[in-house]
Amino acid sequence: MLSNPITTLSWKGKLQNEYPLPFLDYRLRYNSFMNTISANLQAMREQYDQPPLRRSDLKVCPFEQFSKWLEDAVDAKIYDPNACSLSTVDSYGRPFARAVLLKGLEQSNFVFYTNYNSRKAAHLHDNPNACLHFPWFALQRQVMVSGEVVKLEEKMAEEYFNSRPSLSKLGAWASHQSKDLDSRETLEKAFLEAQEKWGENPPKPPHWGGYCLSADMIEFWQGGPNRLHDRFVYHRVDKVGDWLIKRLNP
Numbered sequence: 467m468l469s470n471p472i473t474t475l476s477w478k479g480k481l482q483n484e485y486p487l488p489f490l491d492y493r494l495r496y497n498s499f500m501n502t503i504s505a506n507l508q509a510m511r512e513q514y515d516q517p518p519l520r521r522s523d524l525k526v527c528p529f530e531q532f533s534k535w536l537e538d539a540v541d542a543k544i545y546d547p548n549a550c551s552l553s554t555v556d557s558y559g560r561p562f563a564r565a566v567l568l569k570g571l572e573q574s575n576f577v578f579y580t581n582y583n584s585r586k587a588a589h590l591h592d593n594p595n596a597c598l599h600f601p602w603f604a605l606q607r608q609v610m611v612s613g614e615v616v617k618l619e620e621k622m623a624e625e626y627f628n629s630r631p632s633l634s635k636l637g638a639w640a641s642h643q644s645k646d647l648d649s650r651e652t653l654e655k656a657f658l659e660a661q662e663k664w665g666e667n668p669p670k671p672p673h674w675g676g677y678c679l680s681a682d683m684i685e686f687w688q689g690g691p692n693r694l695h696d697r698f699v700y701h702r703v704d705k706v707g708d709w710l711i712k713r714l715n716p
């Protein structure tokens with residue numbers, strides 16, 4: 467019963483028999499706090515009032531459409547406009563999501579960089595299907611991109627790595643991304659060791675590189691009044707770059 471965080475007041479009598487009072491006091495305060503939060507969450511509601519997205523507004527090519535919306539996000543000064551959620555699945559089919567930065571849009575490929583020993587890299591090794599979600603909520607927009615990833619050519623990863631600030635490069639050497647870490651000090655020590663070893667101009671670590679997601683589906687969503695949002699999905703029809711555009715129910 468205690469694993470359920472929504473323990474109600476009516477259970478107090480039974481709980482009092484089994485648990486000491488300070489614990490119960492905490493549970494009751496926690497429940498009251500949670501009830502307030504829930505009530506607040508239910509009351510949170512925004513009206514979507516930005517210009518609509520019409521079929522006639524859409525570019526034939528989804529990458530042009532994406533680039534236009536990305537530019538809008540930059541112009542609107544959205545914080546980290548190129549940040550997106552990357553979703554992958556583990557070998558049991560359990561989904562995981564985390565933020566990455568989009569660092570390239572090459573033809574039909576969305577490029578991001580990471581550690582090839584990370585959890586996401588293990589997922590992508592076993593199952594290259596992935597999804598990117600761009601949350602441009604300040605513009606009442608989102609974009610979802612789905613497709614398969616492949617590793618980016620080493621040469622391109624190296625070029626990008628060399629353009630990064632020196633301290634970020636050292637960070638890539640210091641972090642064993644996704645592995646257990648016993649303390650902050652261990653990480654900072656690894657950073658200093660990398661600095662001592664590589665100095666101002668560290669090379670790209672062999673375990674660091676990029677992925678290209680080759681999109682076969684891209685969906686654009688624009689919030690509308692009364693929850694009548696505009697949704698358009700582009701499906702790749704063939705390899706030469708023809709796309710089928712459909713409107714979806716919101």
Ligand SMILES: Cc1cc2nc3c(=O)[nH]c(=O)nc-3n(C[C@H](O)[C@H](O)[C@H](O)COP(=O)(O)O)c2cc1C
Pocket residue numbers: 546549562564565566567568578579580581584585586587643644
């Ligand atoms: C805004 C933002 C941008 C991020 N960009 C990246 C990125 O480009 N590459 C990366 O490996 N991790 C990035 N991270 C950290 C990841 O979200 C994640 O914590 C890390 O990659 C480990 O994920 P994993 O254990 O699932 O592999 C970013 C986090 C935030 C909040």
